[in-house]
Amino acid sequence: xxxxxxxxxxxxxxxxxxxxxxxxxxxxxxxxxxxxxNGRIFRLREHIDRLFRSAKALLLKIPMSPAExxxxxxxxCAENDLRDGYVRLVVTRGEGDLGLGPExxxxxxxxxxxxxxxxxxxxxxxxxxxxxxxxxxxxxNNAINPAIKSLNYLNNILAKIEAMGAxxxxxxxxxxxxxVAECTGDNLFIVAGNRVLTPPLGAGALYGITREVTxxxxxxxxxxxxxxxLTLYDIYVADECFLTGTGAEIxxxxxxxxxxxGEGVPGPVTRxxxxxxxxxxxxxxxPIVKEDRELAPDGSLAGA
Ligand code: PXG
Numbered sequence: 001x002x003x004x005x006x007x008x009x010x011x012x013x014x015x016x017x018x019x020x021x022x023x024x025x026x027x028x029x030x031x032x033x034x035x036x037x038n039g040r041i042f043r044l045r046e047h048i049d050r051l052f053r054s055a056k057a058l059l060l061k062i063p064m065s066p067a068e069x070x071x072x073x074x075x076x077c078a079e080n081d082l083r084d085g086y087v088r089l090v091v092t093r094g095e096g097d098l099g100l101g102p103e104x105x106x107x108x109x110x111x112x113x114x115x116x117x118x119x120x121x122x123x124x125x126x127x128x129x130x131x132x133x134x135x136x137x138x139x140x141n142n143a144i145n146p147a148i149k150s151l152n153y154l155n156n157i158l159a160k161i162e163a164m165g166a167x168x169x170x171x172x173x174x175x176x177x178x179x180v181a182e183c184t185g186d187n188l189f190i191v192a193g194n195r196v197l198t199p200p201l202g203a204g205a206l207y208g209i210t211r212e213v214t215x216x217x218x219x220x221x222x223x224x225x226x227x228x229x230l231t232l233y234d235i236y237v238a239d240e241c242f243l244t245g246t247g248a249e250i251x252x253x254x255x256x257x258x259x260x261x262g263e264g265v266p267g268p269v270t271r272x273x274x275x276x277x278x279x280x281x282x283x284x285x286x287p288i289v290k291e292d293r294e295l296a297p298d299g300s301l302a303g304a
Contacts, residue, residue: 004076004112015111022105023092027152029108030054033246034087035117036077040285041087042246044070046209048089054149055091062091063108070286076112077288086117086247092151120248124169125274128254128266129243131183133232134159134171138181138204146181146204156184170243172235172256175204180230186245187211188253190230190238191223191269197234200227210244210277217276223269232257240267242274249281250274 003015023029034047048066055062062069073087090111096104136159139146144155156173163171163184170183181204182188189198189211196218199205218225235241239262241253250273252266266274 001113001115002076002079004072004079004110006107006109006111009076009079015113017092017109017111018095020095020097021092021109022094022096022102023090023109023151025096025098026093026100027150027154028058028060028102028105029090029092029151030058030060030149031091031151032087032089032149034073034089035246035281036082036085036087036114036288037281037285039083039288041073041077041288042281042285043209043213044073044286046212048073050149050207050209051089051091054147057145057148058150059102060091060093060108063110069110072110072112073114074286074288076114078290080114082114082116082288084117086115088113088115090151117247120169120251124251125266128252128264129168129170130255131168131170131172131253132163132166133257134162134173134184136162136173138173138175140176141202141204147201147207149206160184170253172232173204174232178231179203180232180235181205182208183243186243186248186251188230188235189214189242189244190235191240191242191267192234192238194222195224195226196269197226197228197230199230203229208244210246210249213277213280214244214250214273217273217280218269221272221276235261238262240270242266242270250277 001012002009032047032051035042048069092109094105094108139155159171159173173181175181180199187208215225236259241261243251252270254264
């Protein structure tokens, strides 16, 4: 495997960054997780745009344009002969010193890891997940806004630890008002009759790209799609519940905090959306093409 770091493709074992990088010292940076299916990168533009928005919120200047970043992701996939896989894109504040101040980091680092994907077991999709609600509350919008996909993921990790402690793979996180925000690495939806509901972003959810695609698919299927504040009660009494994320895609939830959801099996709306999502991932996306184009010796992408 070759990892892209600041303009160069480096062997996996040599792909390292400084211990003075503020991404490591302070979680000061942003990231994206992107999937490639069937030789195409799914929703590449949307992921890169979200990366740039996260960076903007942190006053972190990414040292290339969005078009160049898309090209780097395509090159990283081609370099690793990836047709189906997972791309982790990281931009750190860069090397500084032990002070907090970002002004000490003049050169942000760009890292692209294009790797094989660890898929969720097929059982999760066939039988659905059993999840819990974490006691760890989602970050406040005026503390670390959950819309920023930053390298500071401790809020999510603490909730994930609770999930694992309860023998679950995911946990619901509530906001400070007691409304459902999202899960530790996935957005949440419920189905009530012919309505498909998901919390608004202001409730403490990431602007999930799979969430967006799912809302479009549900609309096309003639369902009523609404963003609305949800309490745990709304989930417990829903007909169906499912989670969305780049890694998970659309995964059914059949039990929450010991309450069986609906019939206790993946419901018809969830299954229909899962199928529609899989069709879309196979058929759309930015093609990965092995191009003649190489990085210049200085690591730049001429003409990108
Ligand atoms: N909420 C949070 C907090 C996330 O981190 C999502 C929702 C889903 O967003 P997308 O755009 O992917 O539909 C995410 C993204 C992991 C992992 O290893 C999960 C994410 C990102 C990177 C790694 O579980 N989830």
